[in-house]
Amino acid sequence: MPTALLQAIESRTANVVVLGLGYVGLPVACLFAEAGFPVVGIRRSRDKVDMINRGESPIEGDEPGLAELLCRVVSTGQLRATTDYAVCRDAQVVLIAVETPVDRESRRPAYRALRSALTSLGPNLAPGTLVIVESTLAPGTMCDLVAPALEHASGLKATANPEPPIPDSRFYLVHCPERVMPGKLLANIRGCFRVVGGMSPEAAQLAVALYRHVVEAGLDAADALTAELVKTMENAYRDVQIAFANEMALLCEEMGADVWQVRELVNKSPFRNMHLPGAGVGGHCIPKDPWLLIANVGDGFRAGLIPAARAINDEMPLHMADLTAQALREAGREMTGARVAVLGYAYLENSDDTRNSPSAVLVERLGALGAEVVIHDPWVPEYRGDLYERVQGCEAVVVMVAHNEYRELDLVELQGRVARPILIDGRHLFGTEQARATGWVYRSVGVG
Ligand code: SAJ
Secondary structure, eight states: OOHHHHHHHHTTOSOEEEEOOSTTHHHHHHHHHHTTOOEEEEOSOHHHHHHHHTTOOOOOSOOTTHHHHHHHHHHTTSEEEESOGGGGGGOSEEEEOOOOOBOTTTOOBOOHHHHHHHHHHGGGOOTTOEEEEOSOOOTTHIIIIIHHHHHHHHSOEEOOSSOOOOOTTEEEEEEOOOOOOTTOHHHHHHHSOEEEEESSHHHHHHHHHHHTTTOOSOEEEEEHHHHHHHHHHHHHHHHHHHHHHHHHHHHHHHHTOBHHHHHHHHTTSTTOOOOOOOSOOOSSSTTTHHHHHTTTOOTTOOOOHHHHHHHHHHHHHHHHHHHHHHHHHHTTOOSTTOEEEEEOOSSSTTOOOOTTOHHHHHHHHHHHTTOEEEEEOTTSGGGOSOHHHHTTTOSEEEEOSOOHHHHTOOHHHHHTTOSSOEEEESSOOSOHHHHHHTTOEEEETTBO
């Protein structure tokens, strides 16, 4: 193990550079700065760099502790931001935390930001530096893209396995996938176990020594491919579980049963944990990571379950549109020209995050069917406002997100505002008895 680098890490004197000061990079930069490391963050936008150097957080939404921590570490000089990659020349540690989205049409990884970061870092990479990619990657990316791209751009060699003594032409390369969740950015970095995947065992051990300064949970060293698989597979696993619940909801609707009652009884069996059916699956992880998982597997493998689960979950907001159209038709009303209220635009309850929101799919489909759509969401600035006023004159109300505010809705008051009492419940907030007792024409996902 290289003593100089390890000593710099253990003494917290290693210069740390974080590429990408977004919702992954900024909190991790702040935590390493708080731990005592000198940290420089790189971001493309001059405005955002200036904002961060004023100690102001560019991260939207409620992130407990982040704004205060950022202000503190900037004021002490532990953290500063820049647009200039030349700062990497003095770094002993470089963390890469740029977005790695999936192309909507092809479902292939879109690595433009990653390639750009690697190309910019390369010429400024000093021998012996520990480079850690936190962005979520399709398994195989570290070996087939990150290492070759960085070697080409730097003229150095990534450490290989077994570990030769580090001459002055090598760098250490690791993948430590992020585990952020909007609303819990700092808590998740501190509290979630991390897999630390090294391109060599020594690289992994160096990264474990580094993360021990900010991660209170377990740190499991592994190889880079294992780390890529762990992150994408844990989210694909969740996507499949949710898809099972959604398919059972559709089955129960068809059979005239109540999936919510069935689910409760199924989960009384040991080792059962049937997830919640709903109006769709959004966010920055679950809809994307299953596609990353199967992106580079190769011809000898045919993915069946993963694409099928994605298709089921992607279908749910469209199913909400079908339930709405059906209820209107039964009331003798076509969708064309009908005023429909969509309650909830965030992808997750009690969150302002709208990334990959199922509501966006529903709103588009309702519009295509000729409806006049009004949107309300107490967490999303552009859709805040008085809910009862927003639904005035509507002929259908569709609940898409289980915000606390919606759980406490006064269904009698609401009915007094709408032109037609049709309530489509995508998260089963109200239950059939409660809704029908207050005179609503009520349809819930999963209830036939
Ligand atoms: N959803 C359902 N049914 C469920 C659970 C979720 O329809 O039973 C929907 C939600 O409404 C939402 C989407 O799925 O639209 C995603 O919800 P989520 O609870 O998985 O929240 P995320 O997307 O923030 O997932 C993150 C992930 N964490 C990381 O990537 C580090 C995920 O791996 C975690 O399992 C999840 O948080 C969590 O459990 O908190």
